[in-house]
Amino acid sequence: MRLVLFDCDGTLADTFGLIVETMKRCFSDAGLPEPEDAAVRGIIGLSLDLAIHRLAPTVPDVEIPRLVQGYKDAFHRVRAEGTHSEALFPGIEPMLRRLAAVDDLLIGMVTGKSQRGVRMIVELHGLEGIFLAVRTGDDCPSKPHPAMVLECCGELGVDPADTLVIGDAIYDMQMARAAGAEALGVDWGAGSPNELILAGATAVAATAEGLEAWIEDWRASAPASEPRFELSPS
Numbered sequence: 180m181r182l183v184l185f186d187c188d189g190t191l192a193d194t195f196g197l198i199v200e201t202m203k204r205c206f207s208d209a210g211l212p213e214p215e216d217a218a219v220r221g222i223i224g225l226s227l228d229l230a231i232h233r234l235a236p237t238v239p240d241v242e243i244p245r246l247v248q249g250y251k252d253a254f255h256r257v258r259a260e261g262t263h264s265e266a267l268f269p270g271i272e273p274m275l276r277r278l279a280a281v282d283d284l285l286i287g288m289v290t291g292k293s294q295r296g297v298r299m300i301v302e303l304h305g306l307e308g309i310f311l312a313v314r315t316g317d318d319c320p321s322k323p324h325p326a327m328v329l330e331c332c333g334e335l336g337v338d339p340a341d342t343l344v345i346g347d348a349i350y351d352m353q354m355a356r357a358a359g360a361e362a363l364g365v366d367w368g369a370g371s372p373n374e375l376i377l378a379g380a381t382a383v384a385a386t387a388e389g390l391e392a393w394i395e396d397w398r399a400s401a402p403a404s405e406p407r408f409e410l411s412p413s
Contacts, residue, residue: 180283181398182337184328184360185310186346187290188223189368191271192300197254197263198223202234204253209246211235223369224348226291226321227251251293258299267304268367270387277391279309284398285335287312289327289344289354294318311335323353328360343397345390352378361397365390 188194199220203213214234222230231246232238238246257263279286288310290297294317301307312334314327332339344355347368355362356379364375364383372383384390 180285180335180337180341182285182287182332182335182342183278183394184287184289184312184331184342184344185275186224186344186348186351187288187292187297187300189347190345190351190365191267191275193264193266193268195220195223197257197265200263201250201254201257202231204257205231205246205250206235208249208253211238220369224291224322224346224350226316227293228316229321230291254296265300265303268387270391272304272306274387274391275306275309278394281398285311285337287314287331287335289314289322289331289346289351291316291322322348322350323357325354325358328354328358332358332360343394345394347375349374349378352380355379363390363393363397 185191188198199216202219206213218234222233225233227247227250228243231250232243235246275286278284286309288297292315294313294315297313297315301310312331314330319326319330328339328342328344332342339359342360343363344351344360345363345365346352347365348370352362352364352375361381362379364370364372364380366372366383366385370378375383382393384393
């Protein structure tokens with residue numbers, strides 16, 4: 180049995196506009212200068228407290244929980260306005276459904292989103308039952324700490340060496356490598372292909388079709404936890 184763990188924001192779902200606008204509202208409501216779009220994109224994938232700290236490093240640590248709650252409050256306001264899409268990237272939904280139907284493949288999610296945010300995405304796109312293990316910023320230390328991957332592996336009984344982590348950010352690649360898993364990047368999110376490769380990605384997919392083909396090749400290869408035998412010269 181092998182396990183594929185997907186990041187969410189920037190990998191499965193195009194939530195950049197929603198996240199950028201929410202972070203700007205959060206900072207504005209707190210009387211702080213609004214961060215630049217590029218700066219917000221650069222922290223997507225981190226847990227919310229660490230992301231805010233990266234964007235506002237001079238804010239005292241004691242104030243971070245207040246800003247985290249401010250972000251959550253702003254998120255629900257911005258989302259209710261309906262001006263920012265939470266669409267899945269092209270080809271992602273059918274790919275997930277095909278992968279979930281493969282007998283020897285398990286699917287999970289590792290994301291800096293909250294559990295509530297994951298439920299919203301899953302319900303919005305009718306993906307119930309696809310992700311058999313989910314770890315979020317509510318459950319584990321922020322990426323690139325390996326806890327999200329290791330806990331999903333433990334829950335599903337899969338060795339990290341037989342696990343593939345797919346994401347769009349350098350933190351996803353670093354997390355995968357720290358956990359002893361394979362890392363695969365996608366080029367439609369936060370990180371450039373070169374950045375993802377330098378962070379530990381084995382390869383970077385340019386389309387959902389290419390991503391699915393790479394996953395199938397990886398699945399068909401001998402699991403790393405199985406012994407590999409070489410023929411001795413006669």
